[in-house]
Amino acid sequence: MPAPKGEGTLITTVMNNEIKIFCPATIANISCGFDVLGVALDSVGDEMVLRKTKEKGIRITKIEGQDLPLETDKNVAGASGLAFLDACSYDGGFEIEIYKNIKAGSGIGSSAASSAGAVWAMNELLNKPFSIHELVPFAMQGERLASGVAHADNVAPALFGGFTLVRSYDPLDVIPIPSPDALYATVIHPQIEIKTSDSRKILKTNISLENGIKQWGNVGGLVAGLFKNDYDLIGRSLEDHIIEPIRSILIPGFDDVKSAAINTGALGCGISGSGPSIFAFSKGENIAKKVAQAMKEVYENIEVDYEIHISKINTEGIREMAP
């Protein structure tokens, strides 16, 4: 006689010593929400396999797709994993394999995918000693290693899915925000590298109160638009008077890509994270595809290599994959 379903599931979970996961790419900042807003993508991301070991500590046993350090304390998945291990009473360790699809320095949360993925998978394998909220600070330790700043605007949407708002860092307060079903992102990644740490250095430490007012008006508008399923309001709120005018200088063809996206029907367009990737939001996959074509043409004309992604919003965050 088969065991009752609930009981069977429980045994499976407890017995699981290995998990394979999908770790989504993420867009941080989202024009108006510098350092506070982020969103997870559905069709772009890394894969990781984590395995429980009797041996304590964390070993990165394989990295494919990118040239990244295998040393635990130099790898973002290792750093976030060590923070996780420090906080729990588990007396074994983990092996990690990382299959990178998201390029480092692309501005779509490459380090966040690995940092968040490691702690999410460990939490699953130990039967969820921590809530998703509690995983965020562990994942932020990977971000600290990657960029020198323990920011949460990529790891939060990777963990929660959908849009997230980091209302406050001290204390950490992450708010999941809903979004309309037909919202699609188009992301173009010009094949140049900008380090997050460099792109932070060029920012000014002061801003005008006038631009601040515009920025928090737009953050309020974007959050309201997401709750109301109001695509036009989402689009109108995708303005950035503070960061984009400075950082866009580092991105070849930015203004032309943005104009092309908007003229093709995108709701709005801006820098993904610290760049160089550029994102646009559209209502529906059809427009998102046309926007991709328009963005491509700009880079083909100026002979910049690129990768392009079209994706729904990922509403579940990191997820388990079939082995």
Next chain:
Amino acid sequence: MPAPKGEGTLITTVMNNEIKIFCPATIANISCGFDVLGVALDSVGDEMVLRKTKEKGIRITKIEGQDLPLETDKNVAGASGLAFLDACSYDGGFEIEIYKNIKAGSGIGSSAASSAGAVWAMNELLNKPFSIHELVPFAMQGERLASGVAHADNVAPALFGGFTLVRSYDPLDVIPIPSPDALYATVIHPQIEIKTSDSRKILKTNISLENGIKQWGNVGGLVAGLFKNDYDLIGRSLEDHIIEPIRSILIPGFDDVKSAAINTGALGCGISGSGPSIFAFSKGENIAKKVAQAMKEVYENIEVDYEIHISKINTEGIREMAP
């Protein structure tokens, strides 16, 4: 035989040559939302009577409760009314009577109540040639006369009711925001006068990016909390790292009033508009009353005269009253 209900209503509206209205007091800024957020109160406000006249133009025929100019172009209701008249094809005029309960300079939208009330009532008497959105710029002309700045963060909630976000001034983009039913405001008005124009002068024209990030995180949190009916999130978001530290210096006992409110169970507490009134939000009328008592005690101890108001959120805005 009585006329069908719809038809009867129509005739009444068309025939109406006089209207009596309630114009709510409003709290602008709401801690984190300087210049963009506002909310209407339910139990505090002015009354106005407007009457159509064959004579063109606007005459203020009576003002009770405050010593304010009767000259049309020097009175905020007159200024907003003239902007309304300029934009419509009506070929008569209006008489206005104003019964002020909201003190000028109190920081709870005294000028906005009159500016918004005038244009709302005129619009009703002419059978709504304008939408509520379209009335906002007319009402802003009264604010320009009152403070030198055509701000919308008081007139928008007076017109729409509830919470409003002024996402942008150019172009003007006002977004109504819902709020949970049990949200109450307590407002204490120390009897000192601060002119809006003076309280703007002491602000700095630059802010740190760090404080800007906190501010737009909190605006996002407050808007999300209002949509989610999440009282705790509303409370956590009522922080102001930019304006309150400067303006609160002008308000006697501010820190003590704020501590007393929070310690008594208020969700949050801050400066109403440009002050000197101080508002607190609470979940439920009982806590709002206790907060009022705690605030009063502070001003009684330091011997500052005060007025105090306890009010639900007004969700309909300006409303017609029985004649």
